[in-house]
Amino acid sequence: MNPRVLALCVALIFSLQVRPLAQTPPQVTLVKAAHLLDPKTGNVLSPAAVLIEGNTIKQVGAPSLIRPPLGAKIIDLGSATLLPGMIDSHTHLLLDVILPAEAERARHYNGTMTIVELLAIAESPSKRVLMGAQNAREDLESGITTVRILGHSGIDGDTELRDAINAGELVGPRILAAGRKLVTRGEGYVRNLNPALADAILNQEFLFIEGAEGGREAVRQNVFHNVDVIKVTAEENLTVAELAAVVEEAHRNHLKVAVHAAFKVPIQTAIDAGADSIEHGNELTDEQLKKMRDKGIFLDFTPASYGEFFDRMFEETLAQTLAMRAERLQANAATRKRYDDLIHRLQSPEVKFEGAFDEQDRQRYRDLVQRVLKSGVKFAAGTDMCWFYPGKTCGQATIMALLNLHSAGLPALDMIRAITTNAAEMLGWQDRIGAIEPGKFADLVAVPGDPVADITELERVQFVMKDGQVIRNDLARN
Incomplete structure (x- = not known):
């Protein structure tokens, strides 16, 4: 083509006004x-x-x-x-921890691995994400429009699930994802493992706090994976300096820190380090509640164990759950026989179910609810949902578990606030939801x-x- 003609064509193209595509007005x-x-x-x-x-x-x-x-x-x-x-502010949609009673006993008394450690080996990441996607949809269909997933999702299962929902590829609630939980070695979940294998197994679930700088680095790793919140499990060997470094680094990245702390010493560590929320808080003292109120630290009730939810679940469905688990595991003959024998005993009319929690436990939770109300501490509620309830969707079981908080003495309106306006504030999303x-x-x-x-x-x-x-x-x- 003649160079002069080519130049004229180019000039003509650039002189044309590009008509913008018409945008469809929102519904x-x-x-x-x-x-x-x-x-x-x-x-x-x-x-x-x-x-x-x-x-x-x-x-x-x-x-x-x-x-x-x-x-x-x-x-x-x-x-x-x-x-x-509604908002479930503490859940584990990619985790199912129901195991036979003898396995549960063994993990406590025989030094064997915990359920979470077993899952890190036995469950593929893709399988867990598929389970999480199903649980997420079931939650949404029951009115849970936002969830905060606080760990036990593999390396990036919760963030991938969140992103797929946000992109419209899956149907589910809004998700705040914590990624891998930050823990210390030698306590809680992390013990009794062959050191040569420990890191390979546990790195699928956890990031380790190895001193203050190690805590900062753990936060940075989760930030790299684009998490929405930092979750820490506080055991008695976690120092205030270590947790304070985690909190500082998280806040520097505009992330809140939720701390699993059930007992007095870890609760005090979380308070002194400036955590944003304390998850569980079973042994909170009145003095600790006062400090939480003064610092604006939220208590995230996890009320599944406060009333009869677990009793009902185990009494109604334990035999069914074991049968389904045996089938799912494709157990060998010897293992299957142990399952079948246990199921047969459970189905006997002579077996009396004594309950997972006794009246003393329930009274302790009722007292905690009343002390929290009296203290003025801000609170929300989450299920800590990480189990399969045969015959119920994840969403139905979630609502049942949350209602235990009302059974423990929280007035209905406060109960609703705990899973709407209060929860939105605790998550830092009060301008968006709740x-x-x-x-x-x-x-x-x-x-x-x-x-x-x-x-x-x-x-x-x-x-x-x-x-x-x-x-x-x-x-x-x-």
């Missing part, structure tokens, strides 16, 4: 219901309407005051009560009755919206 949806609960204030708006544009709440008020544009989608939920999508307010994500749940009058209404979720998308609607009247 506008109006959700109407007889009632809307604001957990923060306890106020109920009746009747109520929520105007949503795309994934964001734009307006909340009486239906007569909201004028949706032409073409808006109308969802009428009739006599139902709307409340914010309430039905303009500017927040359109995460909505509807139940047929009044959850403040009857907290078990949370087990009867009939409508779920996450990010402006309807996940479930058993009340359709559009």
Whole structure:
């Protein structure tokens, strides 16, 4: 081609105005219901309407005051009560720890590996992610629109699951992922392993805190894997200096630190080091509660053991669980016979189930709940969900476990706050989730009755919206 002609063609191309592609306007949806609960204030708006544009709440008020544009989608939920999508702030969606009773005893008394260590060897990462994806969807369908996964997900199972959901490749709740949990050697999960094999096994689940600088490096490794929160297990051999270094490095990277601390000494370490939340807190003293209040440290209740949840689960389903586990393991003849013998004994009418927790345990948890309420400490609630409950979805079991907190004496409205507004603040996402307010994500749940009058209404979720998308609607009247 003539160079002059070529130059003219190039000039013509660059002189043309490129017409921008027309953008599809976001879907506008109006959700109407007889009632809307604001957990923060306890106020109920009746009747109520929520105007949503795309994934964001734009307006909340009486239906007569909201004028949706032409073409808006109308969802009428009739006599139902709307409340914010629920938050499970402590879960392990990629972990299933149900094992036979004799294996559970052996791991404590015979120096054998813990369940978590066994999983790191026996379960493939891909299998665990598949299980996590199923659990995530089941959680969402029960109204859990946000979860915080605090470890036991392999190296990057939770972050990969989060990213797949965010990309629309999978359906599930919003996920804050902790990646690998930070631990010390010689305590808790990490013991009784052949040193030559220990790191190869445990590096799949944990990052080690080896002095203050080692703690910083562990945080940096998780930051590299794009986590949303740092999880630390505090045992008695973790020093304040080590944990403080972890907290400082996490905060430098704009990440909160959740610390597993059940007993007095680790709880004090977490308080002194400036943790953002203490998970469990079983042996909290009144003085420690006062320090937590003064420092603004959250307590994350894990109430599955507070009431009858575990008793019901084991009594109703232990034999079934063992049978399914034996099948899943494809056990050899000798192992299968041990399973079958145990299952036969469990099914005998002469066997009396004594319960996983006695009345003294329950009273201790009831006392803890009342002391926390009296102290003014900020609190949320998470299930610590890491087990399979035959006959229940993960979401159904999650709600059952959370309701134990009410059984332990927490008033219904405070119970709802613990899994909505309070949890959102603890996660640092109070500007995004936890309430039905303009500017927040359109995460909505509807139940047929009044959850403040009857907290078990949370087990009867009939409508779920996450990010402006309807996940479930058993009340359709559009």
